[in-house]
Amino acid sequence: MYCRSCGKEVVETAEVCVGCGSKPNAGTRYCQHCGVETDPRAEVCVKCGIRLATAAARPKEGKDWLVALLLSIFLGQLGVDRFYLGYIGIGILKLVTVGGCGIWWLVDLILIASNKLKDSDGRELVRK
Numbered sequence: 001m002y003c004r005s006c007g008k009e010v011v012e013t014a015e016v017c018v019g020c021g022s023k024p025n026a027g028t029r030y031c032q033h034c035g036v037e038t039d040p041r042a043e044v045c046v047k048c049g050i051r052l053a054t055a056a057a058r059p060k061e062g063k064d065w066l067v068a069l070l071l072s073i074f075l076g077q078l079g080v081d082r083f084y085l086g087y088i089g090i091g092i093l094k095l096v097t098v099g100g101c102g103i104w105w106l107v108d109l110i111l112i113a114s115n116k117l118k119d120s121d122g123r124e125l126v127r128k
């Protein structure tokens with residue numbers, strides 16, 4: 001790839017450009033794919049057609065609240081709701097204890113129903 005600030009070729013995994021010292025994706029002047037100069041406001045490279053990389057990656061959307069709720073109601077005792085939200089360890093624990101004899105299942109169900117439980121990345125669940 002190319003540094004988006006100075007156009008110098010850098011390795012794909014580079015955190016910092018050896019040419020200018022900034023993050024390779026931080027700039028807006030060159031295409032990261034072919035190294036051609038780009039319009040700072042362009043989203044797509046006019047030469048190679050690739051989507052230009054941006055340093056500010058869009059935050060990933062949270063998990064679906066309704067899916068989590070349904071999983072919690074029907075499969076909560078097997079920890080499937082926790083698996084869905086990314087809490088693998090807690091999910092397994094819930095699975096082997098059969099939802100903490102139903103208590104844990106109920107607690108998680110209430111937490112999800114009132115949208116108090118976030119996913120393992122700390123994002124709120126999205127109601128669609």
Ligand SMILES: [Zn+2]
Pocket residue numbers: 003004005006007008017018019020021022024
């Ligand atoms: Zn650079």
Ligand SMILES: [Zn+2]
Pocket residue numbers: 031032033034035036045046047048049050
């Ligand atoms: Zn390009």
